Amino acid sequence: MNRILIVEDEIAIVELIQAGLAKAGYAYEYALDGAAAADLIEHREYDLILLDIMLPKLDGYELMEYIEPQRIPVIFLTARGATSDKVKGLRMGADDYIVKPFEVDELLARIETVLRRYNKSQTQIVLEDVTIDIEARSVVKDGAVIELTPKEFDLLLMLARNKNTALYRETLFERVWGEEFMGNTRTLDLHIQRLRKKLSWQDKIKTVYRIGYKLEVEP
Template sequence: MRPILIVDDEAAIAELVRRTLAEAGYPCRAVTDGPEAADLLEAEKFDLLILDVMMPEVDGYELLRWARPTGVPVIFLTARGGTADKVRGLRLGADDYIVKPFDPPELVARVESVLRRAGRGALTLTAWDVAVDTGACTVTRGGAPVPLTPKEYDLLLLLLRNRGHVLYRTYLYETVWGEEEFGQSTRTLDTHIQRLRRKLGWEEKIRTIHRVGYCLAAE
């Protein structure tokens, strides 16, 4: 797998993006100016380019034009959230457009989506005898396929990428279902977790944190 190149003239933002994607398993390079990014694009190959728009010397639009002949997919990550800005970026050839401030899980999901469409950057995440191929969206246990629903699959990815960390119920609701409340369906999350435990043999590995949420044990 080739690295993801992150270009943002705000060093703190570039580092936040790099750390977010690195924790999800993606190798990354982060730079803070356009000319250096242009040099890297000429000298190396990348699976994805994440660009800010507003940068001195060489802005994101110019870098997109520079990168287009290489065929590398591009995501704009910028504070410019106007409709005209989004339309311009997408018409110039960007594969996605994310407005700052961004939510880290959403960023990872958008990156996965663009990489999947481009046929690049597939990762295999493993825990005990379970393996998840994020490119093919398949799960195996001891080499045998495990059929999961889309929500079960999304929950599994969140648990794998946050091993040893407690995930709050509200966070899981918002990230997987896009809702803060389920009204009368508040047991939906618990039901999905129970199914994951049964299908993966993780009855003791996905821990319930009473009144808080869930945590996947570290190996």
């Protein structure tokens, strides 16, 4: 399990990120100011640090100078969106730069990418007899490759990442198709049906009444 340190002075944002990280299965800790973060970094090991720039006591840039020699991947998470700030952050050795306001899904995807770059992340999700390779975008069931369209793959990934959680139909559609839900769930329903058939998961991808769908697998 990857350990992530959140350095952010707003408790509301910290809790938001925590909720996202917990869902994605990461271990995490947080620091509300730069000095506390430096303490934590000194005493513990982390796979990745999410770093705000405007922090009390020690700011993000100062902290970055401290982190850099330890070669821990860093993602800046900040309200400063000017190109010069981004360039500065990336030049200092950050692996990515996310500007607030961000969405939790985007944050998780970027975390995954960075971890993968450092070979710290699993590139596969194994659900019972099905293996999903995120990088190769392939699905194997009982040793046989299952052919999926790109949308079907994205949909499966979304369900797999939120396994055993009921997902609203509208949101699911938005996340996979990237466009606003217009009230027609037919496309989504059709894709779900095809997924069930291709994976023989009729009993696992469940329809949740008045909500949407849920992938039920053994935890």
